[in-house]
Amino acid sequence: MEEPKPVTTVAAAAREYRVGYDPQIQDLLTKDMKVFRIDETTVGISDFPLISAVVAARPVLASERSVFKPAAGADIHHDSATRSIHALGRDVMAGVRTPPPPAHQLSGEWPYAATSYLRTWLFSSDPLPVSLLSNRGVTRSDLLSRIVDRAVTVWPRSGGESKGTMLAEQIHDASDTQNRRQAIALYRRATATLSDGVAALVANALWLMGPERHEVPRTEHTAVLWETLRVLPPAWMLFRSGGDVYDGLHPDIRPQDNIALFPLLVHRDPDYWSDPLEFRPERWNGVEDPEKTPAFMPFGFDGARCWAKHLVVPLAERLLHVALDNQLTIHSPQQRTHIPLRSLLSVRFEAEVAAQASAP
Known part of the structure; x- marks a missing residue:
């Protein structure tokens, strides 16, 4: 019997699908140091026991949380944060039960095309101007962001209007202007963080799978995503x-x-890690709880893990299915992509969905 063809490795993919890192990231990758000075005020750490000690030294501060840091001049209360997490979870579960948008919307520059696709899929039921809160054209402009925030703050909802997502409902149910401003901030941060993170993860996975991506059985996609979180973790x-x-x-x-x-x-x-530079999804076969693997921290650390981590892999798996089911093709000059210095580690490439393909 012929042995099954293994999923491509980073070493093999590098011959056809190479990654070019921003010089500062490349410098980090070439350092053979566990503790190193980045600048006069910052120390970098890549030693797992020392990282564990740093994390255990104190609870994470509000200012260190990307989503729940202070907003509208005040801290985000625990109850508000918890309600937002639960609302987002229910919104995502409701969204993925609906048919995905037309797959041709995945054509374009990744991960941005995937981010827009996810926002359409999960949050398109929200009425204007709420839906503009997570519009990329708006979020890239401080002026437009302030205008939209103001419009949502003062915009009254008519009694017969569709409620949209539960996250949007929190904006409308806010008891006063201050609470509404915080609800707006939480909506923007939650939708952006989830959509951007999942889009980056799937972009990285598609690239690392290499030219054999369409031959990888659907049953192996979860392992592919866990291995992608190891090799190219968006939260790097x-x-x-x-x-x-x-x-x-x-x-x-x-x-x-x-x-x-x-x-x-x-x-x-x-x-x-054995063969740490190789992309080997099979290393996760039989691993019941990947997050308990030593020296694996794709969603942060105990006490400060990503608030939406339970949504990321299932949603990424659905998006990966849509992309591969619709024969998404990657176009990149000389089969090389670039990873810029951004808060999310993500490859960049142009992609196109087959014209005859339709969303499942």
């Missing part, structure tokens, strides 16, 4: 503000130093 760097609490953890860490923690580097540590 996490930040902690400095303080006396880190005294004694390492001689190179001063109280005034901020700390950058690097899952991207830890996930390539040969002390924890």
Whole structure:
């Protein structure tokens, strides 16, 4: 019997589907250091035991949380954050039960095409101007963002109007202007963080799967996504503000130093991973709970994990199915893509869906 053809590795894909990193990221990848100074006020760490000690030293601060950091001049209360998490979860589950948008919308520049596709799929039921809160053309402009925020803050909803998502409903149900402004901020952050993160993950997975991507059985897609989270984790760097609490953890860490923690580097540590530079989805076969794997932190750390981590892989799997079922083709000059220095680690490429394909 002929052996099944293995999924391509990063080493093999590099001959056809190469990755070019921003120089600062490439510099990090070439450092053979567990603790290193990035600048006068920041220390980088890629040592898993030391990262665990830093994380355990104190709870994460509100200012260190991307979604639940203070908004509209006030902290986000725990109850508001919890309601937003639950609302987003129900909205996503309701959205993925509906047919996906036409697959031709996935054609274009990735991951942006995938981000727009997800927002259409999950949040298109929200009325204007609420839907504009997560529009990329709006979010890229501070002026337009302020105008839309103001419009949503003062915009009354008519009694017979469709409610849209539960996240949008939180805006309309806010008891006063301050609460409504915070609800607007949470809507924008939650929808953007989820859509951007899932789009980046699927873009990275499609690239790492290489030219054999359409031959990979659907049953292996979950393992592909976990391995993508290891090799090219969108959340590749996490930040902690400095303080006396880190005294004694390492001689190179001063109280005034901020700390950058690097899952991207830890996930390539040969002390924890065999063939760490290879893309091997099969390494996750039989792993019941990947997040319990030592030196694997795709969604952050205990006590400060991504608030939407339970949604990311299932939603990414659905998007990956849509892309491959509709014969998405990657177009990239010389089969090379670029990863810029951004908060989310994501490849960039042009893609096209087959003209005759239709959404399942």
